[in-house]
Amino acid sequence: MKVIEQTISQITLPTPFAVGDVHVYMLAGDTLSIVDAGVKTKEAWEALTTQLKELGYRPNDIEQIFITHHHPDHIGLTEQFPKAKHIAAHPNVDRWLTRDQQYLAHYMHFFEQYFIESGIPKVFYHALDQLEATMDFAGKGEVTIPLVEGDTLPGHPDWKVVETKGHAQSHLSFLRVHDHLLIGGDHILQHISSNPIMEPPEIGKTIEYRPQPMLQYRKNLQKCIDIGVKKVLPGHGEIVEHPQHLIFSRLAKQEERADYVYDILQQSRCALTPYEICTKLFPKQFKKQIDLTMSETIGQLDYLESLERVRKRKEDGKIVYEASIIDK
Template sequence: MDKEVYRIVVPTPFPVGDVNMYIVKGDRLTLIDAGVKTEEAWQAFQRQLHEIGYEPSDIEQVVLTHHHPDHVGLLDYLPDSIPVIAHPKAQPWIRKDPEFLAWHQHYFEQFLIECGMDAALLPQLPKFRRSLRYSCERSLTTAVSEGDRIGGLEDWTVIETPGHAQSHIVLYREKDGLMIGGDHLLAKVSSNPLLEPPEIGKTERPKPLLQYNDSLKKLLRYEIAKIKTGHGEDVTGVPELVEKRLAKQHERAEQVLEMLVHEPLTVFDVCRQLFPTVYEREFLLTMSETIGQLDYLEHIGAVVKRKENDAYLFYEVVGSR
C-alpha cells in the first residue's frame, strides 16, 4: 500500500527525538515536511533520499503539515525555487516575520501576567524564540485549506486539524485510507496543543486544546487505515486511540479541578502544581497544557474565572460534578 510513500527519519535537538519526513511519488515528487535545520539532519536526509534513488534537486515541491521548526528547517537547505505549500497560518512563522514575532512577544508578556506569572520569570520567554534558529526563512508559494487538492498529488485531500499548531493540516488518500498526519495523532505520546497568539490586531486567542479535541473527533469521520506520523511509528486503530487520548485528557482536567476545590488559583499556580519539576525548563509546553485544561473546564462549565488585580483566578463551580 505504501509503495509510493517513503519515510525519511532525521534527528532533532529537541526532547521529542527524531522527526519523520515523507517522500510521495505523485505526478510531482513531493516532500512532506522538511525536518530541522541542522547539519546532522541534512546529512541524514540526503543519505536516505539517495537510498531510494533521489537527490535533493529531484524534489519538485514541499508540503508542510505545520510550521514547527522540526517540520520546516531543512527548507533552508533546499533550492529557493522549490514551491512550498502549507496552510496560510504557517506563513508568518516560516518567514520569521519580524512584525509577527514582536507581536507574539508582546502578547505573551501581557498574557502571562494575566496568568498570574511572576514578572521575574518573564526572561524565560526567549527560550521558545531560541528554537526558531532551527526553523527556516522561506515564504509560502501556495496556501491550502480544508478540502483542497494539491497539484501533482491529485489523490490526496487537505484536512485542517488545528490544535497542536494553528497551521496544522493532514493529507488523506480516500482510495486506501492512508493519511499523512504530521503531529496530530502520534502512536506513543499525546500531542501537545501549543498556545499561539491571536492573529495580529485580534484580541481573542485560540483555545488550542478545545480545537485539538475537535480535530481529533474530526478524524472519526474518515475511514483511516493508517496514519504516517511526524514522530515515531505509524498509527492504526485510529478510533480507539482517539478515544484513549480524549479520556486521558478528561482525567487530567479532573485532576486540575481537584486542585481548585479548596481555593481559587491562577493558571501559573496550577501549572506549578501539575508540573513541579519541569515547569521552568519546559515553560511554554507546561503552560500550554495547563491553559488547555482550564479552557476545557471552563468550556464544560466546571470552572469560572474572575480577574483580580492583574491576574485571573479560576474557581470551581460548586455542583458541576
C-alpha cells in the same frame, strides 16, 4: 528510511530537541514532493541526503514541499531544495518562514501579557527568549500555495487537506481519499501525547480572543474519527495502526486530567491563577518546561470552562479560576 509503499517513503532525521527524531515523507505522484523538512542542522541534512540517495533521488529532484505545521523540526531544510517551485502549507506557516517582524513582535507582546495575566513569576520570563533560539533551526521561504480544508494536494489528486489545528495554529494533515491513510504531522502520535500549544490571536485582536488549542485539538481528534482515518504516518515515532483506538484513549486521558484540575480547584479555599494550578498539576515539570506545562494547564481550564465546570474572573490584573458549584 522505510519504503511504506511504491509511492510513499518515510525518511527519519535527527533533531536537537527533546522530541527526538522527526519523519519526513517522500510522495511520488505527478510531481515528486516532500512532506515536511526536518530541522536545520548539518546532521539532519546529511541524514536526508543519504536516505534520499538510497531511494534513488537527489535533493534537486524534489519539486515541491508540503508542510504540516510551522514548528522548527518540520520546516528546517526548506531552503535546501533548489528545484522545488512551491511550498504548500496553511497560510499561517508563511509568517514563520518569512520571519514576519510585525507578527513576531505581536507574538512576543502576547506572551508577555499572557505570562503576567497567568500569574507566572518573573524568574520564568527567560522562557520567552527561547523563541529566537529555536528559530535558528527553522528554514526560510514563503508559502506559494496556501492550503485550506478540502483542497487537493497539487500533483497528488488522491490526497486531500484536513485542517487539524490544536498542536499549532498552522496544522494541516493530508488524507489519501481512497483508503483513508493520513499523513498526520504532530496531530496524532503513538508514544508521545501531542500537546495543544498556546499561540496568540490574529494581529489586531486582544488577548481575550486567543485560540483555545485544547478545544481545537479535541475537535480535530474527533474529526479524524468521523472521517474514518485508518492509519497515520506521523511526524514522530511509530506508524499509528489503530488511530481510532488511540484517539479514544487520548480523549479519555485528557478528561481524566481535567477532572484532576477540577478537584484541585474544588479543594482550594480561594480562586487560583493558571500558574498556581500548573504547579499543582505538574509539580515536577513546571520549572523546566513552563511554556508547555502552562499550555496544557490553560487547555484543561478552557475545556472545563466550556463545560461550565469552572469560572474565571480578573483580580488585580490576573486571571483566577474557581470551581462552579454545579458539580456538587
